[in-house]
Amino acid sequence: MSTDPLDLADRALAFTDGDAQVTVTRERSLLSRFARSTPTQATAVDDTSVSVLVVRDGHVGTVETNDLSDDGLRAAAARARDAARAAADAAGGHGEHPGLPTVAQAGTPSAHAGFDAATADLDPAPGGAALAAAFAATAEHGLEAFGIWTTGRVETAIASSAGLRVADDVTDAYLKVIARDAHGRSGWGAAAGVAAGTLDADAVARQAVARVATTDPVALAPGEYEVVLEPDAVGSLLDMLGGLAFDGLAHAEGRGALTDRLGTPVAATGVTLVDDPLAAGGLPRAFDADGVAKAPLTLLRDGVAQAVAHDRRSAARAGGDAASTGHALAPGGSPWGAAPTNLVLHGGTAPDVGALIAGVERGLYVTRLWYLNVVHERSTTLTGTTRDGTFLIEDGRLTKPVRDVRFTDAALGILERTSALTTATSLVCEADFYGRRAAHGCVVPALRASGFRVTGQTTG
Known part of the structure; x- marks a missing residue:
């Protein structure tokens, strides 16, 4: 019996009737955690899951199983059918799901460079070498290393009663190193990519080492400061902003940050933001969870809001000429x-971060942001703290380390007050996987902005 994900999707689909979609996801991955320059956990995953989606009168039922036998797939299809029927009966009317995409509606997925054969082999040796390099680089400076190294391969296949039949095969790798001294002062370094061989563990560790303060940090009073955000901090902001400003469902329901603002300036003139699943240096993907082909979508152009992201369900809610943009997060559309x-x-145009810093008379340099939470969805107001390398900028240079601060500011507001961006960009993502592996990230530059709102000091 074939173990190919697309063959498995076809086999499961044969047990359904009516409108149905089967999604098969196979993950093979390795993950190593380390603390105090010692490996603490090693995990290997080899998991295949099958999701059966059934649509009845605009209502959906979804069931997932790891039982790949015919009996297991037949039972999953029956449960999904019963769930969809129960939802339709309970509603007493037609639901809002527009039905599964036809082959023409889904489009043709583009080829991409999101797969690396050497990474797909999942050899643990590169991970061991990465940890050894990180431990050695931090030890040179009397520091200890904390963090994770992980790499994985994820195969996805979709087959549907509407004739859709697509498959994707991607790899990803990630390393983060937090260098810490005996006083608890820390610095951050990270790298990510499609190929594990592109991650330079020594360079990542030395980046973390360079951000560890050598003197006790000073306190910073609440107020508004000019700020230089490294790519890791920028990526965190944009990751949150993606759901706040560009969620087509929130937009259709009038609670999104861009409601009544498309076509108007919402960020600085130099800010252009695109969702590009085929971008060089990113983590490419061929199609979304509905099987709709992914393609670049311009969200902000020179500060002007252009579009929001839709799956088929949110596009149906929006009405008019709205259509899926290939952004379904779950089969049939996520409730979120x-x-x-x-x-x-x-x-x-800034050649490097040093050039951003040189333009600041007095302000704050931030390596990364941590523990971000939404304060107000419509205004994109977030709160969080700085972490692992925060410094005062005085007269165009880094001076004293600063005790990590709490900030409360609008993500769109920071983009609106952005005055400069570096030419170079880097991939930023977080890979602490505690569920199904779904690696994604932002390709971003460092930026300088005014009016960064510091609201307090951390106690740690």
């Missing part, structure tokens, strides 16, 4: 809506 997962912020 649709969101961009391949954000690319175009770079500017």
Whole structure:
């Protein structure tokens, strides 16, 4: 019996009747955690799951199983059918799901460079070498290393009663190193990509080491400061902004940040933001969870809001000429809506971060942001803290380390007050996988902005 994901999807689809979609996801991955320059956890995953979606009168039923036998697939199809029928009966009317996409509606997925054969082999040796390099680089400076190294291969296949039959095969790798001294002062370094061989563990560790303060940090009073955000901090903001401003469901329901603002300036003139699943340096993807082909979507052009992301369900809710943009997060559409997962912020003209810092008389340098939470969805107001390398900027240079601060500011507001961006961009993502592996990230430059709202000091 074939173990090919597309063959498995076809086999499961044969047990359904009416409108149905089967999604098969196979993950093979390795993950190593480390603390105090010692490996603490090693995990290997080899998992194949089958999701059966059935649509009845505009209502859906979804069931997932790891039982790949004919009996297991038959039972999953029956449960999905019963769930859809029960939902339709309970509603007493036609639901809002527009039905499965036809082959023409889904489009043809583009080829991409999201697969690396060497990474797909999942050899644990590169991970061991990465940890050894990180431990050695931090030890040179009397520091300890904390973090994770992980790599994976994810195969996805979709077959539907509407004739859709697509498959994708991608790899990803990620390394983060937090260098810490005996006083708890820390610095951050990270790298991600399609290929594990492109991650330079020594360079990542030395980046973290360079951000560890050598003197006790000073306190910073609440207020508004000019700020230089490294790519890791920018990526965190944009990842949150993706769901707040560009969720087509929230937009259709009038609670999104861009409601009544499409076609108007919402960010600085130099800010162009695209969701590009085929971008060089990113983590490419061929299609969304509905099987709709992914393609670049311009969200902001020179600061002007252009579009929001839709899956088929949110597009149906929006009405008019709205259509799926290939952003379904779950088969049949997520109840949370649709969101961009391949954000690319175009770079500017600053040659490097040093040039951003040189333009600041007094302000704050931030390596990364941590523990971000939404305060107000419509205004994109977030709160969080800085972490692992925060410094004062005085007269165009880094001076004293600063005790990590809490900030409360609008993500769109920071983009509106952006004055400069570096030319170079880098991939930023977070890969602490505690469920199904779904690696995604933002390709971003560093930026400088005014009016960064510091609201307090951390106690740690």
